[in-house]
Amino acid sequence: MVLPAIISEPSPIDPLVLLPLPSKLPESPIHDLDPLLSTLEAYLTSTTAAPNASSRLPLSVLTALMRQITRRSQVLLNAARVGAAEAREALDEVDVDLRGVEYERERVREEIERCMEYAPAYEGMDLPDTESFLTSADESVVSALPPQDDDGYEHALTISKLEDELNEITKREAHLAQLTKDRDSLIRAKKEIKIKFDAVDVHLTGFARSANAVAAKLKDVADIAGPTSTALVASPAPAATPTLST
Structure with a gap:
């Protein structure tokens, strides 16, 4: 057997390259x-x-x-x-x-x-001062606030003010919605009245035309009957025919 002079790299399809790995690897040779x-x-x-x-x-x-x-x-x-x-x-x-x-x-x-960089939007709002808010707020809101010496008192107070302002805005929006609803009802009623008024106007216009036509007819009849009655009054009565006495 002749030994090779050069040992090349193994081929990728060499069975040795494709050998499955055993559960226990062999020792280094x-x-x-x-x-x-x-x-x-x-x-x-x-x-x-x-x-x-x-x-x-x-x-x-x-x-x-x-x-x-x-x-x-x-x-x-x-x-x-x-x-x-x-x-x-x-x-x-x-x-x-x-x-x-x-x-x-x-x-x-x-x-x-x-x-x-956040700037709270409520800083630009016209919120009531603390004394006015505590005076006008409900007792339940005031009692729910933490003690004044607490670190979260200012935040809780600001939140209460914002909630109170939100309630006021909600009431105003509800009132505005009711006013808008009433306005829409009035507009609809005005439109209905205008429609009825237009219908009455059309009816009156037709009635006026009919009345004018009747008046014109009566005038024509009066004009025709006027000369005839005048002629009858102006003409003499016919002479009586003499009768023979028996």
Whole structure:
């Protein structure tokens, strides 16, 4: 058997590369390489006629040892590749999580900046002063406030003022809605009255036309009958016809 002069990289479709990983990995073949290399060097540098040629291992045994070491090395290499792939996948997951955390951190920073720049809208409102509010507020609202020496007293007082203002605005909106409803009702009633008025106006216009037509007819009749009655009054009565007495 002729030993190869150059050992190339294994092919991706080499059965050794595709070996399944055992449940227990073999030991590293590094400790077995030095004796094997020494034996191979003895084969390469000496001849078969050497005095110690009979004590050397057969070439088939050396080939089997080389195959065993290659197989163990390939199994360890495959395990290292699988471990590297798993580590790379875990690293990618950690990188994705890190990017998500950085994104959330930036959002939190932006929200913090917005909160720092926030100006409460109620500061521009015309809220009643504390004394007027406490005087006009309900007893239940005043009793629900914390003690004045409490840190949250000012906030609770401001919230109570805003709630009271909200109730007033709600009442005004309800009153405005009722006024709007009444206005709409009046507008509808006005439209209905206008429609009825227009109908009556049309009826009266027709009646006036009919009355004018009747008056014109009566006038025409009066004009025709007037000369006839005058002629009858002005003409003399006919003479009486004499009668013969018997």
